[in-house]
Amino acid sequence: MLLEVLEHVPVGMILLSPEGDILAANGRFFDMVDWTEEELDGVRFPQIIYSSDEPVVSSFIERLARGEVDQASILVRAARKDGSIAWWRLWGFSRGGEVLLGAFDITDQKVTEEHLRKEREEAIRSVQSKSRFLANMSHEIRTPLHTILGMTELLEDTRLDEEQRDYVQQIRFSGEALLALINDILDYSKIEAGKLPMEIIEFDLYEVVEQAVGMVSLQAHKKHLEVVVDIGEEVPRKVKGDPLRIRQILVNLANNAVKFTEKGHVFCRVQLVQERKGVAWVAFTVEDTGIGIPENKKHRLFRVFSQIDESTTRRFGGTGLGLAISKSLVEMMKGEIGVRSKEGEGSSFWFLLPLPIVESYEPPVSLGEVGSLLLVEDYPLTRKVLHRYLQRYFPRIDEASTGAEALRKMRERAERGEIYDLVLVDLTLPGMDGWQFASEVNADRSINDTRMVLMSPMGEGAEAKMKLLKWFDAYLAKPVRKDDLYRTVAKVVNEEMELEAVEEAEGTEGGEETPADAGNYLILVAEDHIVNQELFLTILSRLGYRVELAGNGKEAVEKGLALKPDLIFMDVQMPEMNGYDAARVLREKGYEGPVIAVTASAFREDRERALAAGMSDFLPKPFKKKDLLPVLQKWLSDTGKDRPAPESASTRTAPAAEVGGDDLFDLSGAREAFMDDLDVLSNVIDRFFERLPQQFGRIEEALSSQDIETVRTEAHGIKGGSWNLSMKLLGDLAAEMEAAAKEGDLSRCKQLFPRLKQGFVRTKEYVERSLSPQHS
Numbered sequence: 001m002l003l004e005v006l007e008h009v010p011v012g013m014i015l016l017s018p019e020g021d022i023l024a025a026n027g028r029f030f031d032m033v034d035w036t037e038e039e040l041d042g043v044r045f046p047q048i049i050y051s052s053d054e055p056v057v058s059s060f061i062e063r064l065a066r067g068e069v070d071q072a073s074i075l076v077r078a079a080r081k082d083g084s085i086a087w088w089r090l091w092g093f094s095r096g097g098e099v100l101l102g103a104f105d106i107t108d109q110k111v112t113e114e115h116l117r118k119e120r121e122e123a124i125r126s127v128q129s130k131s132r133f134l135a136n137m138s139h140e141i142r143t144p145l146h147t148i149l150g151m152t153e154l155l156e157d158t159r160l161d162e163e164q165r166d167y168v169q170q171i172r173f174s175g176e177a178l179l180a181l182i183n184d185i186l187d188y189s190k191i192e193a194g195k196l197p198m199e200i201i202e203f204d205l206y207e208v209v210e211q212a213v214g215m216v217s218l219q220a221h222k223k224h225l226e227v228v229v230d231i232g233e234e235v236p237r238k239v240k241g242d243p244l245r246i247r248q249i250l251v252n253l254a255n256n257a258v259k260f261t262e263k264g265h266v267f268c269r270v271q272l273v274q275e276r277k278g279v280a281w282v283a284f285t286v287e288d289t290g291i292g293i294p295e296n297k298k299h300r301l302f303r304v305f306s307q308i309d310e311s312t313t314r315r316f317g318g319t320g321l322g323l324a325i326s327k328s329l330v331e332m333m334k335g336e337i338g339v340r341s342k343e344g345e346g347s348s349f350w351f352l353l354p355l356p357i358v359e360s361y362e363p364p365v366s367l368g369e370v371g372s373l374l375l376v377e378d379y380p381l382t383r384k385v386l387h388r389y390l391q392r393y394f395p396r397i398d399e400a401s402t403g404a405e406a407l408r409k410m411r412e413r414a415e416r417g418e419i420y421d422l423v424l425v426d427l428t429l430p431g432m433d434g435w436q437f438a439s440e441v442n443a444d445r446s447i448n449d450t451r452m453v454l455m456s457p458m459g460e461g462a463e464a465k466m467k468l469l470k471w472f473d474a475y476l477a478k479p480v481r482k483d484d485l486y487r488t489v490a491k492v493v494n495e496e497m498e499l500e501a502v503e504e505a506e507g508t509e510g511g512e513e514t515p516a517d518a519g520n521y522l523i524l525v526a527e528d529h530i531v532n533q534e535l536f537l538t539i540l541s542r543l544g545y546r547v548e549l550a551g552n553g554k555e556a557v558e559k560g561l562a563l564k565p566d567l568i569f570m571d572v573q574m575p576e577m578n579g580y581d582a583a584r585v586l587r588e589k590g591y592e593g594p595v596i597a598v599t600a601s602a603f604r605e606d607r608e609r610a611l612a613a614g615m616s617d618f619l620p621k622p623f624k625k626k627d628l629l630p631v632l633q634k635w636l637s638d639t640g641k642d643r644p645a646p647e648s649a650s651t652r653t654a655p656a657a658e659v660g661g662d663d664l665f666d667l668s669g670a671r672e673a674f675m676d677d678l679d680v681l682s683n684v685i686d687r688f689f690e691r692l693p694q695q696f697g698r699i700e701e702a703l704s705s706q707d708i709e710t711v712r713t714e715a716h717g718i719k720g721g722s723w724n725l726s727m728k729l730l731g732d733l734a735a736e737m738e739a740a741a742k743e744g745d746l747s748r749c750k751q752l753f754p755r756l757k758q759g760f761v762r763t764k765e766y767v768e769r770s771l772s773p774q775h776s
Helices: 002-006 027-033 049-067 107-156 162-192 205-224 244-258 295-300 312-314 321-330 378-388 401-415 434-443 464-467 484-492 502-513 530-542 553-563 579-588 604-612 625-635 669-671 678-704 708-724 728-742 744-774
Strands: 012-016 023-026 072-078 085-095 098-105 199-205 226-231 238-243 265-276 279-288 336-342 348-360 370-375 394-398 422-426 452-457 474-478 520-526 545-549 565-573 593-599 617-621
Touching: 002 474, 012 027, 023 049, 027 085, 027 098, 049 085, 049 098, 049 295, 085 107, 107 162, 107 370, 107 530, 107 708, 162 321, 199 205, 199 520, 205 226, 205 244, 205 265, 205 484, 226 378, 226 464, 244 265, 244 279, 244 321, 244 484, 321 336, 321 348, 370 401, 378 394, 378 422, 378 484, 394 401, 394 553, 401 422, 401 434, 422 484, 434 452, 452 484, 520 530, 520 553, 530 545, 530 625, 530 678, 565 579, 565 604, 579 593, 579 604, 579 728, 593 604, 604 617, 678 708, 708 728, 708 744, 728 744
Parallel strands: 226 265, 370 394, 370 422, 422 452, 452 474, 520 545, 520 565, 565 593, 593 617
Antiparallel strands: 012 023, 012 098, 072 085, 085 098, 199 238, 238 348, 265 279, 279 348, 336 348
């Protein structure tokens, strides 16, 4: 009866003795193993199981036979008659000392799983390979870009006519746009690879929001757009989260708003949606009055490399990565992002984030109720936000949208023997601007005692003129920051503002950049690239610091221990000894000064590796003078020593800088690169030529020992130095060898080496002929 029942079951069924002998089985089981009943006569069931699984199956049968369990399941591999392996899911049932097994063949499922596993591993390897490639490309692209941006900044400090200055600004703008593009691609690759960790730290939310909008304000004001920030009173001031990524999202959205808006405003609003169990759900909205998005095109948003249509890319530029990155970042922070838009009426991009609350908002000053205020602002949205901000202090706020209307209201109050406690005036009023308005007020004795504050769009240069004329009691940059508004109002109302003379103000700014005691500080720059050495030297020497150069990590250690500089800038990729190892040795031998890692690599792991090696801080390439200043101010506050400068060829006043190219040597281009200073140019070329025979020796030795990586590294160094000195032929030959080394083509490298050395000889002869008349 049992056998008849088993025959109709669609899975393999086997009845076993307590010892594992096969007592009976249905036809489905014999089909699964491809054996006949006669062939399995006298065979124990564990014997048809794959050898490594046999002990597990034997134990499984014994436990069921002894009644330790009534039923159980196990995953095993079985051996078919043809030697192939099948995957089975066995269900076992205890049956009065005997064991009844049900065998389910899941081989197809396991094959699919294995295929998917291999595909996943391959995908991970591919992403990791792409990340490594992008890291290397980042270094390769950022290094020359660093030189371009740095030299451009220095060039802007020289005497240029208007046309030249416009060209230089275009170079700088294009370089910065390229850098932003590289950063976007790297960010997305790190997100895709799961290598973009989120920080959870305490930060000031108000500061992050206002800084982010401030970063795009200058460009917006150039287009005569109004920029407004409105942070709700209920929004907590300090929260926990990742301030860098929140700022990045806001800058992405605000940049898009500015890009696609020709008239009107860009408005950033921050509101508390709800607070629950100590977590604030904060909504961030960036609204514009731009071109808007057609309903049938909205689905393209937030996709990688996607824009509304091709004409958008041609007209406005961009990669289409910004929104995709923003969406990924918001989702990584467990938030939501979306958009509301109507074609021709503008767009409103929003995102919602959960942020643990640390501290609620309290105004930085307490005034009580002051009295009356006149708000003179023509843009309704700005007027509305400022009115709401100020109503906590002023029970009466009158508004005027033009200078003429404001004058009329002031004079009407004067006729009643009253004046406003404060007048807040926008600079860019229609008809009568802020200066004309102030001039009218100053000329009218009945109202010229009124305290006034000027609001000026960032980049208008109003502050110096205001200090010169002293028609206003204080100045606020637009977009107006909430705390700045409250502090300024309090100081003006309490008559605490004192406007220094323009000359004094300008002197103070310059003093912040160039400390009076800068000459007391010695800075060691460890950098193997000659042109980058000159860039460091130029910036630091112009700031007044004494500079010593080291061309590799080993030399950096020697000079660091001998000279004990106040600060070391350490390039992390150098010959002889890399920057990480050099920093480690310096620390082990007792050097305690700050060591700043300098690298073109953009990945977080490099920062962590630098800190682990004992470095104090991190300066990413490309950098400019403005990037160096905070580092110098941070680490050279009280460490300067009054000591004589060491006698050294590299401790000298830096030159200025400019660039160009001809096949062997483009003298005019090289002179431009070094701001027409032939002494400095000759010095750099001499040092470069002195190093080349040593590099050729290392290449020759590496070719003999088949050390392809050393060949690549040395060729890379020769390439960069040659191109930066306008020696095109030599640089091209080195680039060709570097490419061959990257491909692992040793025989090709050997073929190129004699050509590279010959190129050096020809270049050196031509350079010497080119320079000699210049010195006669």
